[in-house]
Amino acid sequence: MADGVRVPGLEGVPLLGSLFDLKADSLGTYERARQRHGDVVRISAGPPGLRAELYCVFSAEGAQRVLASEAGNFRKDNAFYQELRDSFGNGLLTSQDADYMRQRRLVQPLFTRKRVDGYAGAVAAETGSTLAAWAEARDGIVDVSAEMMHLALRAVSRILFGADVDATVGVVDRCFPVITEYVLRRGYSPANLPRTWPTPGNRRAAAALDELYAVCDEIIAQRLGARAGQAEGEDLLTLLAGARGEDDAAFDPAELRDQVLVFLLAGHETTATSLAFALHLLGRHPEEQARAREEVRSVLGERVPGAGDLERLPYLTQVLKEAMRLYPAAPVIGRKAVAATEIGGHTVPAGADVIVAPWVTHRHPRYWKDPERFDPDRFAPEAEAGRHRYAWFPFGGGPRACIGQHFSMLESVIALAMLLRAYEFEAVDREVPVSAGITLRAEGPARCRIRRLEGTP
Template identity: 60%
Template sequence: MSMTDGAHPPGPAGPGLEVPGPTGSRLVRSLLELRGNPMRTFRRAQREYGDVVRLGADLPGLRLDLHLVFSADGAREVLATQAANFRKDNVMYEVIRESFGNGLLTSQDDAYRRQRRLIQPLFTRRRVDGYADAAGTQAESLAERWRGAPDATVDLTREMPAFALRALCHILFGADSDAAVQVVNRCLPVLMDYTLERGNTPLTLPRHWPTPRNRRAAAAQRELYELCDRIIAERRAGRAARGAAALSAGGEADDDLLGLLIGASGENDDALGVDELRDQILIFLVAGHETTATGLAMALYLLARHPEAQARAREEVDRVLAGRRPGAADLDALAYLTRVLKEAMRIQSPVPFISRRAVADAVVDGHRIPAGADVMVCGAVTQYHPAYWPDPERFDPERFTPEAEEGRPRYAWFPFGGGSRACIGQHFSMLESVLCLAVLLQRYELRPVGAEIPLGNTVTLKENGPIRCHLTARTAAPASAKRYAAG
């Protein structure tokens, strides 16, 4: 094979094998396709070169040294066993810090350890289960709104992000959530799209240049910051006015997540400052609603496309709940619905890629990674890998029975990351999603509208275009629906 139009041949050279990858015209083709359809590029790279692949270029205005990791063993090494060597020092995380601050997603070292120590008690299973009632209320509100859907048809790419954002704002801000939703709904997508584009573009203009795009992003960021700072100030003032004695005596304590964050303290009364509180809120908004929305939209779409699975899920919901609103205590009993959600997140990964930068030379899945290289762990490829997932294009919730999960490597499925930096909100996301699915299946039967979408071939939910489902209201309304309508 020609070295100008092929691959770097793998071979031993010191510890680990040299990482293969395209060169010459194949590299140019890969780089051109990377921006238009990274999923297609990465899956072809895995098929042609294996489980660790290098995309390297040193061209005028572009230097690229990207190492793609597709295997479960490689993901485990980068995210867990060698995590100290793979840091969030790359361009993407720097751009996220500039937009949303230095919260749990982006902080490192002592700052991260301190934040995690203060915030972890707010995300224990017992504490998260306390948010179930708020999630159920939002799910029932969504089901009621769907009763007036034009032509009894909904677009899941619009409905599920809106639901996830409302639910998250309600849990974060409590009584302030209605005002917060309007601002977040208007500003967060602008700033997120801007941030992702800057993180994925080799050459960008300075943020302070007054281009129209820079100015729109700056205005969105300013409005989000002002919202958070105002609510934090009002909440802190309210707590001070009530006083610690009133709170300890059973006064009106804040029981939303922001109130708990303000009250969180560690050794020597260490607590989060105003800027840190804002950074955590913004990171929760960024990381906490889009991922949940993707899982929900894909689960509903796949159930609509597979009526036998939908019937089985609905039978479980009816049997377990007998018409009442689901709660945290029902999660374990809704086992099949949980498997549906996990399979949906395998097929359309909410977090397709996780990026890091190597601090020192390392060996990942038997291949040599040089210090300074950008490394991307590609869950969206791993979760289609035929070594772990026979017939990976097929929708099959039985892949996630306890027996099946025990037979697979831990990092064959990792939509919530892994290692010490695994998503702190994993249980909350799963709980919120299963409860929402249960409420919607109590109320409706779903059928797909339009052509089948190419599952798993896009990075974000909205890239699929509209995902529409037709709703048929069930004749026997559950008891929770009757109570909601009456109240």
Template identity: 60%
Template sequence: MSREVPLVAGHALLGSLKELREDVLAAYLRAQRTVGDVVRFQAGPPGLRTEVYGVFSADGIQQVLGSQAANFRKDNPTYTEIRESVGNGLLTSQDDEYVFQRRMVQPLFTRRRVNGYADAVHAEAIRTIEGWKSSPDGVVEASAEMAEFSLRAVTRILFGADIDTALDVVRRQFPVIGDSVLRRGVSPVRLPRTWPTPANRRTLAAQRELYDVCDRIIAQRAAAGERDDGSDDMISLLVRGRDEDGSGLTGAAVRDQILVFLLVGHETTATSLAYALHLLAGHPEAGARARAEVDTVLAGRSVTAEDVDALPYLNQVLKETMRLYPAAPIIGRRAVADADVAGFRIPAGADVYLAPWVTHRHPDYWERPETFDPERFTPDREAARPRYAWFPFGGGPRACIGQHFSMLEACVALATILQRYDIEAYDPPGHTVSAALGMALRPAGPLRVRVTARTMEAAA
């Protein structure tokens, strides 16, 4: 028989509102440590009080994302705001629409196709790090640098030759969209988008400009006809794509996919790379081992997609970085019907949140969970853990379609950096940078590292 989910103790009037607003990641972590693996929060004053559930154990997560996935849908406020802001793409679509979109988009993310993006990633990595040679005192702010690299790389892969047309608009307007999604997604009272408030006007203007640039480029591709002219950017591939019955995506549907890829694609990889540089700088032995592996495998030549599997330690570094700093630290769902999750009753209509940030630190799965240790991800140790002890890309039928691309992009970029620069800590020992929750996890302050250019002869 299912048990009642225990309530996290909070303020008599406001419940857990203050804790959740100030630092939701810390609040979830504290709840797991003090209450358990399935918890219930109440937040807000009577009459406006909301209730949310947290599930933190690997078996509970497997049920929500895997075996009971049909009962836990993307119907919560955050996904609603994403739909309203950037369209109903693969991230937010459901049911038959999702199945159709997944079928149309899947060819863009086969291993062969993703490997073909490696050259573009490498070129943008080189473009970014060339400027480091003139950095004052050799100090760079890793978060800003990796954000610019990832934005350029993803925009180039999506828009191809039109990168310069799209990049300025994306760079200026996506933060406006992201801030709106976050603000409205957590607000207990959401004013209609049609009301002419300053925030609504800013968001609408940003949306119009983003839609306009995407629509123009998509229309140009469509005007060229369905012929394969050799263009392999994602817009061209989506415009030319056809289902088995000959149907394809409309121009608006192509735009929805492109904007969703931009929304979730550039910040997530930027987060992983920035924290990887920060961690390697603070752990010189791991940094030296990763650099030695890159030097041995590449022997002075540029990294290719085929090298990624030959860099196991570098992949372990990235996986451990994603454990400590998952780009998507919280994943939300809404229950359709009553459900039993890990022995507890989740009622119909409940908002349920999974937290990689918490599960990736769960003491049942991770010894010394706050310690950076890439050795956790050797094949033997990975196989010994529950499947959902580590899930930075989600899981089940809605697992991230771009996880192979994300790993390839991060590995190619990090190998390129380590081949050309020594990375050292800049901030004093013990310096910590807290994490903030945006559209993706991001540092709350600067992540500074000191870089020293290496000669290619030294890397050979």
């Protein structure tokens, strides 16, 4: 039994605690909690009898304990993860224990650096399509948030489904917002009606899930049939269908769909967020933009970038890392404590809902000087070497760290390099309001004025 002192609580209103603050601005509420009470804070929300208590851990040292050194004590057993499972299946993001270990063993060979590097051409092709669409408008204004969401969705769909990309993009674009809003509403509600009850919200979500499942199941059936006929393919779904464990075990069709849905969810929204805010931040900081563009042009000239260019574009990588510091795609990560644990001198009780918050830790003045300032040089090698490993953790950490880290960086560097080489960006919206959904969400446009640069391919 941990013997630390009781965790201090954030002040709230009588009866409902911090419910309205969390609903209005959860990220700002977490930041105020750290400023007022330190690195471990308890936040209560909801009426008596339905009250939730969140134990928030804001230090890098605490995040390391929750995600890595004591990861076995902090599980994905909270209500939010259950809602994710009920909608997006029991894939790598949501599975646990033996299920997770089996899935990870089957999927890991498909995410080696060599295999992921082979997806560079698909990313470059989809970025080229975006540039072609922008060229028709010449010097106009684009919402980089919406544009990068479209680009990232097409890229991950092409990598997953190959020639079937057009059959899926429209369905995902139409159905995902309905499903994610449904998951969020139920995941953070103190009480929910059964999903089977024919309420308007349940019926809308069920229709979206049916449509999404149907298109995935159809493509999966085609892939499995093609494999039976010895047809070969290099898209990720074909590789997933052919993955085998040590006991020759494979994914069945339902498990394949679970993995596909998780890859679609995690594979496009996260990368889109990083790209959009990198462009918007560069649009507000012309000197850093010019420096990044000069690096791109000196390294690439007019050729299409490939996987080998990642190491040759260190400043561009620093720009992306700084964008992910200020706007982490996963701003809050939840767990449930199995046993009472002492963190930062305070007792987190058994059964507690625990969150670590990259949004807050990435702005912690203990690790970051002038934390709200955009400064890619924070990620120069010498600066990174002197910082705590968990002062920056946009991909999580420990045994459940994101399996797609390298893919996300590959896609982001290639796309950003091609966009900066072709266009100059000037931010129109100086500030972009955000909220914590399943991933970080822009609550307004992130518009940039774009100007086509002469002599670009």
